[in-house]
Every structure is written in structure tokens, then in C-alpha cells.
């Protein structure tokens with residue numbers, strides 16, 4: 346008995362001090378389903394993954410489900426089925442069906458409606474795949490899809506054709522052809538490891554993949570796209586961070602959609618990563634009634650700067666089948682950009698892009714500041730609409 350206490354105390358030391366002393370606005374122990382969970386288990390990412398909410402019955406113990414959500418959960422079995430980490434579940438408003446955490450994670454009946462221009466693979470990624478797990482669109486950089494699994498499945502996911510828990514394909518030689526392709530293509534200087542979420546893989550799997558890419562001499566830039574700092578912050582352990590640090594420089598892009606996603610727990614992991622010399626950027630999907638108001642987007646950008654994450658992209662929501670209810674007109678995105686530029690720090694202004702349907706890559710869309718251009722004379726307007734002339 347005494348022995349167990351010692352072991353537990355030792356394990357407790359493995360949890361970073363900031364986490365042990367963190368003040369949470371709403372503690373998981375206030376939720377009856379989790380009231381008896383040991384803090385060590387709560388901080389264990391494998392425990393979090395194993396206890397993800399996957400059924401209507403489990404979710405109904407935490408939030409009051411609407412008939413629309415019940416229908417959605419039933420239909421979403423199979424691909425992109427529901428999976429919600431206990432961490433994320435504690436952030437959901439039990440009473441409000443419009444809660445941003447809830448809308449991003451709980452399926453609704455609208456997902457089975459296919460809109461007029463919606464496609465299975467809108468950015469034609471499968472067409473531009475020269476080897477399994479690769480998408481090669483730009484000459485100098487390549488996207489490597491390291492896994493089709495994620496900690497939580499976002500209802501607006503662009504890769505819903507690939508992503509989900511419907512199959513396991515973890516053959517060790519999975520990346521062989523991909524690595525060979527990158528090796529033989531000397532123009533590739535930038536590799537983006539994404540998925541799915543690469544950080545649902547074990548440390549050893551991630552390290553072995555990074556090692557293989559790092560050993561290719563013409564690859565000079567390596568980045569990882571992830572959402573776990575937001576959906577499963579427990580995954581960013583000191584051990585993982587120490588491993589990543591060995592392969593510096595590595596950049597990380599984190600998918601953030603709402604200012605409330607930046608919890609105290611999330612801030613700790615962003616600090617751990619930044620302190621290890623890993624530059625962080627954000628990617629945000631413009632989502633109707635979630636972050637489509639300029640003041641919410643601005644607050645998100647400000648909160649990101651406060652945790653040393655540089656806003657990188659805002660994406661127009663891709664025309665993926667079953668996501669019409671998330672999509673806004675393009676004008677909404679342009680208006681958000683208009684309300685950022687000039688009205689806040691330049692560092693808080695990301696690029697708003699449309700990933701061109703058919704596979705044209707990311708195209709920036711911005712308010713127009715050039716009113717006319719002729720014979721060495723540019724007529725410009727500033728953020729307040731005042732007109733200025735620049736002579737060349």
C-alpha cells in the first residue's frame with residue numbers, strides 16, 4: 346500500500362509543475378461522469394484517447410442532446426465518426442447547442458445534406474499524390490499524411506474522406522515509398538507532416554519518421570500540423586518536446602478556431618513548445634456562427650499572440666460534402682480581414698486563403714487597397730478609406 350503511494354507520487358512528478366498547480370475555470374471533477382477520475386489518469390494522453398466519447402449514451406451523460414444531434418451521431422458512424430476527448434468534453438456547454446466546442450465536435454443531421462458544389466476531395470489531393478501518404482502540389486514542398494487518426498474528429502474536416510477511426514493501417518513500411526520519392530526529388534526543400542494528426546502516433550513512430558526526413562540532405566524545412574494542443578493538450582509531454590527539440594529546426598502549425606480554445610492547459614503546452622525553440626503558427630477555418638464575426642476572430646488572434654503563436658492562415662471552409670452548414674460567403678472572410686489590418690498589430694493579421702477547388706493550391710483573398718494603377722502612379726486607400734497616391 347505504502348509502495349503504491351510512492352509510485353503515484355513519482356508519477357505525479359512527471360506532470361509538469363504548471364499543470365499540477367493550474368487553476369481551471371471548470372474542473373472535470375465537477376462533471377459526474379469524471380468525478381472519480383484520478384488526476385494522473387486525466388493527465389495521461391493514452392487514458393484520454395481510450396476514454397473518448399463515442400456514443401450518444403456517453404455524451405448524454407455530459408450534455409443535454411438535441412434530437413438533431415442524436416440523429417447526427419447515428420448517421421456519423423463509420424467515417425469521421427464521433428470521438429471527443431474527455432478534456433474537450435469538459436469545455437462543452439451542456440445547455441447551449443450553439444456552443445463552439447459543441448458545434449465542432451458533435452455531429453448534426455446537416456452533415457448528411459450534400460450542398461450544390463460540394464465534393465469528396467475538393468482540393469484534388471488524391472490526384473496529386475505521387476506515392477501513398479503524399480500530396481505534391483508545389484514544386485518545393487510536400488505534404489506527408491502521417492496518419493488518418495486524430496484525437497478528436499472535427500465536424501468540418503476537409504479530409505473527412507480519409508480521416509476517422511474506421512481502419513488501422515500501421516504497417517511499419519508505410520512511408521517507404523514516400524521517403525524514396527522525397528529523396529529522389531531534389532527540389533523538395535520543405536516537408537509538412539500532417540494527417541490526421543501526427544501527434545496521435547507514439548513518440549517512437551514520430552521520431553523515426555522525423556529521422557528519415559532529416560537524413561535527406563535537400564530537405565531544409567520541416568513542419569508539423571496538429572490540433573492536439575487544443576483537443577488533447579496532455580499529449581504534449583516533456584518527453585515529446587525533448588525529442589522534437591533534438592531535431593531543431595521544426596516548426597509547428599496548430600489548428601485553432603475559437604478564442605476559448607486557448608485554455609490555461611493549452612497555454613502550458615504552447616509555452617513548453619516555444620521554450621524548446623519550436624516556432625508556432627496557427628491555422629483557422631472560417632466557420633459560420635463559430636468564428637465568423639470580426640470581434641471573435643480578432644480576439645482569437647490577440648489570444649494567440651499572448652501565447653506566442655503567430656497567426657498564419659484563415660481558411661475559407663472547403664466545399665467538402667456535408668459541410669454546407671459551416672460555410673460562410675467569401676465576403677465574410679474579406680470583411681474580417683478588413684477589420685484586422687490597420688486596426689490591430691500586424692502580427693495579429695494572418696492571410697485569408699481559399700484552397701482552390703480542383704487543386705490550384707492556396708490563393709490569398711484580401712480587401713482591395715489599390716484603387717488604380719497607371720503610368721508610375723498608384724492610388725491607394727488606407728484602412729480607414731482615406732486615399733493616398735504613391736509615385737514611382
Ligand SMILES: *Cc1c(COP(=O)(O)O)cnc(C)c1O
Pocket residue numbers: 480481482483486487488537707
Ligand atoms: C498547404 C499545403 C502546403 C503548404 O503550403 P504553405 O502555403 O507553404 O504553408 C503544401 N502542400 C499542400 C498540398 C498543401 O495543401
Ligand code: SF4
Pocket residue numbers: 494495497498499501502503504508540541542571572600
Ligand atoms: S484535427 Fe484536422 S485532420 Fe483531424 S478531424 Fe480535425 S480538421 Fe480533420
